[in-house]
Amino acid sequence: MASRDVHFWKEAIHDEIDSIMHNNTMVFSNLPLGCKVLGRKWILKRKMKYKSKLVIQGFWQKEGINFFDTYSNVARISTFRLLLALAAIHNLVIHQMDVKTLFMNGESDEEIYMKQPEGFVMP
Template identity: 60%
Template sequence: MNNNAWVLSYLPPRCKELGCKWILTRKMKLDDIIDKYNSILVIQGFRQHEGIDVFDTYALIVRISKVRLLLACVATHNLMVHQIDVKSAFLNGDLDEEIYIKQHEGFMMPGSENKV
């Protein structure tokens, strides 16, 4: 709520509410001491149907032969290669759509149990 990540509202007609769950993990140091705790709220988007609820869902996959070809071209033409972390780019992307999720466990606002 402090981050203004969501607003409680009634579910609009013909919209589907999605479930969610918390993924809790521990980051450990080399000597098996807990460094920090991480928590991620994950929306269960597997209930959506392509063409009805979701459009253009895909993940780019690169074959190792394409990577070898790219590196061969780089070596041949004396070019530079830069690497990026696409996992964090995907996870931190902005949504253009409105997503309606059920209030997750531990959040239920008193008096607003019917809202999403």
């Protein structure tokens, strides 16, 4: 946040928080006794525009105790190659789109507690 582009980064962070709150993916609550709070951090990237993602530092969890499954929304390069080959064969036009907010359709039976993001602390 010490860069000359701090205004753009803050705007990207506000957009991410607004998206999280609008989609009800985070609820503010008191930490129950016996529960651990996980850390969080901001991932900031500059592509065509400034982007930010709030991620939980789940690496503090232990498999079989704190979590049981992991998922990733990443396609393999062979899938992209196949789609590009099919588009070339059938003379199709390819368009790129930017997904601003992506949520997996997973359901969790467990509650996960995360530290509040800096600058957005609510009592």
